[in-house]
Amino acid sequence: MMVKHTGRPGYLQIADDLRAQIRGGALAPGAPLPSTAQLAEQYDASLSLVKMAVGVLRTEGLVVGQQGKGVFVRDAAETPADEIAELRAAVQELSVRLARVEEQLATSTERPS
C-alpha cells in the first residue's frame, strides 16, 4: 500500500484520490475508471482495498458499476450529490475526529471530587 503516514485508511485515500480526479475532470462523466486490477497496481494496494474504495464511491453515487464492463463516472446531471458527497465525506471525518477529541477532553477534565 502507499502513503499511510497520514493515518487515514488506505481505502479512503484511494477513494479520495479517485473522487478528486472525478471532480477535477481527469475522469470525465461517462468515462470508465481503470479496472480493479489496474487500480490495485497503480496505487500499490491490494484488490480488497480497491474494491472497498470503489464501493465507497458507489455508495456516494459518484460512479456506477456495470458487471462485466467496468465502473463509470456518472453524469453530473444525474448526480446532484457529487459535490455534496465530497462535503459529506469531509464533514463525517471531522465529526469522527471531533467526537474523539471531545471524549478525550471529557475524561481528562473530570472534576476530582
Place this chain on the structure above:
Amino acid sequence: MMVKHTGRPGYLQIADDLRAQIRGGALAPGAPLPSTAQLAEQYDASLSLVKMAVGVLRTEGLVVGQQGKGVFVRDAAETPADEIAELRAAVQELSVRLARVEEQLATSTERPS
C-alpha cells in the same frame, strides 16, 4: 447469511433494515446500534456482511462509529430533504463544538497535570 432470497445483496438488505429503523425512530439519534456480533446473530449473517452494512451507513453519514464503544445514530439522521442545508448545519455544529473544545483545551493546558 439467511436474509431474503431477493436479488438484493445481503449487506444492502441489512443496511436497508437498519436505515429504516433509524428513519422510523426505532433507533433514536444518539442511540447505539447493537454490536456487530449481535447484529450478525440477529440477521443470521456473517460478521463481514454486518461490517459492510455498517460501512454503508457510515458512508451515508447516518451513523458514526466510535472505536471501543459502539456505532451511534447521528443527530442529523432526521434531515432527509435538503442535503446542502444539512451539510451547512453540520458544518455550523462542528464549528461550535470545535470552538468549545479548543476553549477547554486552552484552559486545561494552562495548568499541566
Place this chain on the structure above:
DNA sequence: GTAGCCAACATAGTTAACCTAGTTGGCTCA
C-alpha cells in the same frame, strides 16, 4: 461466411482470518 462456443476479462458478493486499537469493569496486590 457465419453461427456458436469458449477463454479471458470485468464487476460484484460472500466469507474468514488476522491485526490494531479504544473502552470498561473486575480482580489482585501492595
Place this chain on the structure above:
DNA sequence: TGAGCCAACTAGGTTAACTATGTTGGCTAC
C-alpha cells in the same frame, strides 16, 4: 483503601480466497 493491571468486550483496517455473473473477442467447425 486504592492503584494498577488485565481480560473481555468494542469498532476498524487489511488481505485473501472463492463464487457468481456479465461482456467481449477470437477461434473453430460446419
